[in-house]
Amino acid sequence: MGRAPCCDKANVKKGPWSPEEDAKLKSYIDEHGTGGNWIALPQKIGTAFSLFLGHANYITHAMRHDCELGLKRCGKSCRLRWLNYLRPNIKHGGFSEEEDNIICSLYISIGSRWSIIAAQLPGRTDNDIKNYWNTRLKKKLLGKQRKEQQAARRGNSQKQEMMKKGRQSSMVPNVNDLNQYWPQPRVLPPIPYSNQEPRFNDHASIRKLLIKLGGRFADDSDDQPIINCTPSFQFPLDASSLQPAYEQPTDALINTTAQVTNAPYSLDHGASIPILPGGHSSFSEETLEELVYNNPHRLEGLEFLYGNDIVNVNRGASTSTTACGGSIDWGEMSSLVYAPVSNSNNETFQQGTLYESVSNSNNETFQQGALHECGFNELRYSGSQ
DNA sequence: AAGTTTGGCAACCGCATCTAT
DNA sequence: TATAGATGCGGTTGCCAAACT
Structure with missing residues (x-):
C-alpha cells in the first residue's frame, strides 16, 4: 500500500506562480505565520480570505472567486515558493566573488549538500546556489581548466620536440611528480563500521x-x-x-x-x-x-x-x-x-x-x-x- | 527575419528523515 | 514501538528568453 498523496494532485495548480498567488501566500504568512503545517496552509488561506471578505466594504466577483478557491496549490509548493522566493531578505543573483569561493570551497568539502552550503550564505537559498553552481560556477571552473589543458598541451609538445632532439628522458613528466604539493597518497586502512557508534551521516x-x-x-x-x-x-x-x-x-x-x-x-x-x-x-x-x-x-x-x-x-x-x-x-x-x-x-x-x-x-x-x-x-x- | 540552440532558473518529484500519536 | 503524515532535501524537468545561425 502506497502513501496517501499530500494533496489532491488533480485539483492543484502547477507551474509558475502568479503575482496574485504570491500576494495571497505572502500576506497570509506575514499575518499568521505558516502555522507549522504547510499541507493545510492552502485551505487556511481560503478561510482567511473568507473572513476578510466578510468584513470588506465591497466584494468583486474576482475576490469571491479567489475566496472560494483558496490557494489552489499543494502545500509543498507553497513552502517552496515561500522559502525560495517570498521569504524576506532573499537575495537573487549577483553572487560575489567571496560567495563563489565559499560555494566552491564547501562543495569540494562536503559535496552537494546545498542546504548546508546555503546556511553559510545568508539570504541565499539552496535552490539558488544549486542552480548557480550548475549553470555558472561549474562552467567557470571548466573554462579555466580548458585553458590549463591547452597550456599544458603546448608545454608537452615542446617537451616532445626536445625529446626528439635527444634530450634526457627524465624530462618526461612523471604523473606523480606533477605536483610537488601532492606526493603519493597513503592508502588508509578502512575504518570498521559499527552501528553502535555514534554516526553523523544524516x-x-x-x-x-x-x-x-x-x-x-x-x-x-x-x-x-x-x-x-x-x-x-x-x-x-x-x-x-x-x-x-x-x-x-x-x-x-x-x-x-x-x-x-x-x-x-x-x-x-x-x-x-x-x-x-x-x-x-x-x-x-x-x-x-x-x-x-x-x-x-x-x-x-x-x-x-x-x-x-x-x-x-x-x-x-x-x-x-x-x-x-x-x-x-x-x-x-x-x-x-x-x-x-x-x-x-x-x-x-x-x-x-x-x-x-x-x-x-x-x-x-x-x-x-x-x-x-x-x-x-x-x-x-x-x-x- | 525566422528558426534553432543554449543558458538560466523556477518549480516539481520522489525519497529520506523527522515528529506526533 | 509502530505507523502515518509532515517536512526537508537533492535531483531533475520544463519553460522562456537570449544568443546564434
Whole structure:
C-alpha cells in the first residue's frame, strides 16, 4: 500500500506562480505565520480570505472567486515558493566573488549538500546556489581548466620536440611528480563500521552540530552564518596539532567536537573553509585550480573538470548535471580530505578540514572543523556498510 | 527575419528523515 | 514501538528568453 498523496494532485495548480498567488501566500504568512503545517496552509488561506471578505466594504466577483478557491496549490509548493522566493531578505543573483569561493570551497568539502552550503550564505537559498553552481560556477571552473589543458598541451609538445632532439628522458613528466604539493597518497586502512557508534551521516546530526557551533540552525530567526565570508586561516599551520582522522577512535572524534565547542571559539575563523594545497587559506582562482587540478585524486562529482571525461551537455544544466555525476562518493572524497599536504616548510601532514588547526582571537591553537568534526570520518563509509 | 540552440532558473518529484500519536 | 503524515532535501524537468545561425 502506497502513501496517501499530500494533496489532491488533480485539483492543484502547477507551474509558475502568479503575482496574485504570491500576494495571497505572502500576506497570509506575514499575518499568521505558516502555522507549522504547510499541507493545510492552502485551505487556511481560503478561510482567511473568507473572513476578510466578510468584513470588506465591497466584494468583486474576482475576490469571491479567489475566496472560494483558496490557494489552489499543494502545500509543498507553497513552502517552496515561500522559502525560495517570498521569504524576506532573499537575495537573487549577483553572487560575489567571496560567495563563489565559499560555494566552491564547501562543495569540494562536503559535496552537494546545498542546504548546508546555503546556511553559510545568508539570504541565499539552496535552490539558488544549486542552480548557480550548475549553470555558472561549474562552467567557470571548466573554462579555466580548458585553458590549463591547452597550456599544458603546448608545454608537452615542446617537451616532445626536445625529446626528439635527444634530450634526457627524465624530462618526461612523471604523473606523480606533477605536483610537488601532492606526493603519493597513503592508502588508509578502512575504518570498521559499527552501528553502535555514534554516526553523523544524516542531516539531523549535521544540523545538531551546526546548532552546537552556533550557526544559523541555532535559532531559526538568526541568520548568522557559521563561517565568515572572509576566511582567515594563518599559515603555516601548527602541523603538530594535525591528527590523521583514521588514527583516532570515534570517541576521540566526539571529544574533539566537545573540545571545539567548549573552546573560546571565534566563528570568525571560517570554520569549514578547507586549507588548500600549498597553504593557501582562501579560494583565489589559482588556489582553487590547485586543489582541483593538481590533486592526484580525482574529485568525484567534479569529473567534468578533468579533460578526458565526456561532458554531455545535451540541453540545459540539468542534463549536464546528470552526465557529470551529481552525487559524491564519500569514499573518494575522503581521499581528498585526507590527502597529505606539504606546507611552506615542506612538512607533510594530512590535509583536510576535519583536523585543521585554527588559532582563535587569543592565538590559541586548537582542532577545528565544523561539518567535518562529525562528518567525514563517518560519511566516507556511509555507502559501504 | 525566422528558426534553432543554449543558458538560466523556477518549480516539481520522489525519497529520506523527522515528529506526533 | 509502530505507523502515518509532515517536512526537508537533492535531483531533475520544463519553460522562456537570449544568443546564434
